[in-house]
Amino acid sequence: MSDYPYSGRNLFAEPETYFYAACADAGYLDGWKRSRADFRRRLAGAEAPDSRRQAGPRDGVLLGDLLEVARRQDLGAAAKNIEPFVVKYEVHKRLFEMYLPSGKRHSDSQTACLGTYIAFAEALVRQAEDGSLKHLSTLLKLCDALATQDAASFPPKEAKRLKTVLETEASLVAKLEAES
């Protein structure tokens, strides 16, 4: 029986590269499923107050606002608009709350709050549900990181959204498993 190797340390604080990841064990997927199911159960204990978003800068844009715009766009436009953040997350394994029009992070910006990461996960889910393996791969990495956070630190509304993301993630992986 395998333990899922990415369920220990805080992956936002100590990122994982996933280079040449050892995953050929027969019990690997079951280990992942157990790890996720355990975190979904713990999310039921989410009790943190709603997070306060950093105020928007005059000379930049909030990532949360960009993701809200993308949520209302068609899939192609949304994919194009979230692509810079997919690259940033894949390279640096973190995002920030505020960015400049050039795409660089705003010097006054904090790292993204849990709510912003969940919004990003929802944007990835949308693309993955349309068949994008690239976005499913990024979603899996982001959910790994979110699942290493203290479940009690999520406000209840955000915990509910994250639970939905995790359920969709599970069904997308199950669908891929079932394809021969």
Add this chain to the structure above:
Amino acid sequence: MTGVLHDSALVAAPTYRSRAYVQAMRSAGLEPARAYLLPGEEPQWKGPERFEVDLRGAGQMTRFRVTEPVTETLEHMGVECLSLASADINAAETVRALTDAPEKILIYSGRGGALLRPPVLQTGKRFLHVHGGWVPDFRGSTAFYFSLLKEGRMGASALWLDEGIDTGTVIRRRKYPAPSGVDIDCIADPLIRADLLVEVLSNLLTEGRLEGEDASALGTGTTYHVIHPVLKNIALRRHGLIEE
């Protein structure tokens, strides 16, 4: 056609891919003018030392001695080897050494994930690279796993390197059937790339030059990042590489 590629040199790190490249070139009777070797630790393989793989599904077997270092194969071939001072392809001393190289074409087999930056790309040389995926559909990292999941097959694209990720002029592309029961990272992908490389180099020897197609004419495509191990596990399972 066999012979010495007088205007081409190999730039190689000690990797399975480099081993596959030089063994394929030796089997095909193709010889680079010289080899520039990036330093590094040799990969340590545990398992059978020799493989025979039907890469194209046509019944023709490709042999691979997976534990044979690049230097040993090149010595058998009688190719002059020069050791580079740095393992970093973008280091100033590497740029200097490659600028001074008399060859115009550098057959590149560096460490995975290392992007060539302007100084080394501006040495006046052309870097010939074989990417492990059919571009533009499968650009980027671990593209062969995504290709296996999406299409049930692998691919390779020979191209001239530029600053982008697998965006250079495309010389040749080929699709390959999914390997069954063969390690993908260390055996199948390196052998597939080596197979296409030999095809391209044979053409270079015959024609004296390599024509290519502008990558932008092939469409936008998708650039992938390192595959998440859950997806890699599913790909391995589908191709008989996980014992239940």
